[in-house]
Amino acid sequence: MKIKDFELEVFFTKYEFNIPYLLTQSDCQSISINELLSYRDGAKEEFLNLSLGYTEVCGAPKLRQMVSSLYTTMDESNILIHSGAQEAIFNFMNIFLNKEDHIITQYPIYQSLFEVAASIGCDTSKWMLRQNNEGWYTDIEELENLIKPNTKLIVLNSPNNPTGYTFKEEELLKIIEIAKKHNIYIFCDEVYKGLEVDNIKRPWLADLYQKGISLGVMSKSYGLAGLRIGWVATKDLDILDKLTKMKHYTSICSSAPSEFLATLALEYSDEILNKNLSLIKRNLKIAVQFFKKYPTLFKFNAPMAGPVGFIKMNIEEPINEFCDKLVKEKGVLLLPSNIYFYEGQYFRMGFSRDNFDISLKKFEEYLIEKKYV
Numbered sequence: 001m002k003i004k005d006f007e008l009e010v011f012f013t014k015y016e017f018n019i020p021y022l023l024t025q026s027d028c029q030s031i032s033i034n035e036l037l038s039y040r041d042g043a044k045e046e047f048l049n050l051s052l053g054y055t056e057v058c059g060a061p062k063l064r065q066m067v068s069s070l071y072t073t074m075d076e077s078n079i080l081i082h083s084g085a086q087e088a089i090f091n092f093m094n095i096f097l098n099k100e101d102h103i104i105t106q107y108p109i110y111q112s113l114f115e116v117a118a119s120i121g122c123d124t125s126k127w128m129l130r131q132n133n134e135g136w137y138t139d140i141e142e143l144e145n146l147i148k149p150n151t152k153l154i155v156l157n158s159p160n161n162p163t164g165y166t167f168k169e170e171e172l173l174k175i176i177e178i179a180k181k182h183n184i185y186i187f188c189d190e191v192y193k194g195l196e197v198d199n200i201k202r203p204w205l206a207d208l209y210q211k212g213i214s215l216g217v218m219s220k221s222y223g224l225a226g227l228r229i230g231w232v233a234t235k236d237l238d239i240l241d242k243l244t245k246m247k248h249y250t251s252i253c254s255s256a257p258s259e260f261l262a263t264l265a266l267e268y269s270d271e272i273l274n275k276n277l278s279l280i281k282r283n284l285k286i287a288v289q290f291f292k293k294y295p296t297l298f299k300f301n302a303p304m305a306g307p308v309g310f311i312k313m314n315i316e317e318p319i320n321e322f323c324d325k326l327v328k329e330k331g332v333l334l335l336p337s338n339i340y341f342y343e344g345q346y347f348r349m350g351f352s353r354d355n356f357d358i359s360l361k362k363f364e365e366y367l368i369e370k371k372y373v
């Protein structure tokens with residue numbers, strides 16, 4: 001199998017660990033193991049006495065049970081733990097798709113959500129997210145028009161990376177109605193769930209649709225990317241069985257310390273999510289003030305949910321060149337829209353880091369120094 005480079009990861013490899021002002025990150029501010037263990041009395045002791053043997057392929061039973069409790073219609077038999085979300089995307093596309101299949105993906109979207117299918121040889125169509133003055137939106141009729149006789153899968157990412165768009169429940173129900181009519185599965189990457197800026201809790205896709213697969217992870221909303229714990233939730237047990245057999249070839253099982261820490265974090269799920277959401281809201285207030293100052297240079301729509309927004313910049317030079325100079329000269333990292341193969345002059349900004357205000361100040365300094373404003 002041949003697969004194209006993952007542009008976002010290639011870009012981050014250059015900068016993520018040597019740049020002071022990360023203004024584009026999609027994972028929430030992380031915490032130390034010590035801080036996480038201090039959530040529950042006795043947790044430190046249990047952690048230190050943990051065995052470092054293999055764990056169960058499908059994930060530790062307590063962890064699967066905690067994950068299933070996030071849903072309304074799942075139990076642990078519906079959950080398969082993976083190494084981050086990325087392993088689950090890669091494995092799912094590989095067990096589910098053949099080269100004769102057609103898939104439709106929401107767009108712009110995280111690259112692996114269409115690239116793995118493309119590498120299998122599938123025909124892929126883009127269902128575009130569109131933007132007007134109020135923000136990002138989708139046209140569900142457009143989705144139905146993209147369906148072909150061999151369409152096997154619709155791929156969604158809600159809340160969406162990079163736009164921060166999230167489907168309202170009635171939209172999800174309409175998409176499901178279309179999928180049912182055409183006998184199509186839906187894979188919904190929901191790794192940013194729990195960070196609803198508008199405070200509306202929306203259902204997970206797998207709770208609504210028998211042929212729905214929900215993807216979740218500890219990396220993003222929980223800010224625990226270093227655990228590399230993700231999961232797939234679905235009522236389709238045949239898919240779970242195939243995914244388990246695929247996992248035998250990829251990671252076999254997750255790391256025991258990570259499973260322990262993920263279980264502990266999920267016991268305090270609401271607290272951790274509320275903490276991260278409060279930080280995003282604080283930073284969004286700062287961002288709103290900033291973008292108000294420069295209405296002709298930027299078009300900014302705050303995310304409906306999640307830690308990132310996709311911001312249009314009104315400049316002549318290509319956005320990737322602007323971002324390259326910004327990071328090299330000022331140490332401020334923004335992700336240019338070409339990383340998403342997206343036409344138009346956009347960059348992704350992240351609102352989930354402690355030093356957001358400082359990084360934004362540095363960005364503003366650069367704009368002033370270089371006479372953009």
Ligand SMILES: Cc1ncc(COP(=O)(O)O)c(C=O)c1O
Pocket residue numbers: 026083084085086087110157161189191217218219220225228230
């Ligand atoms: C939408 C989306 N899905 C999946 C992933 C991969 O997550 P993980 O790092 O947990 O594998 C990312 C990471 O940026 C993402 O943005």
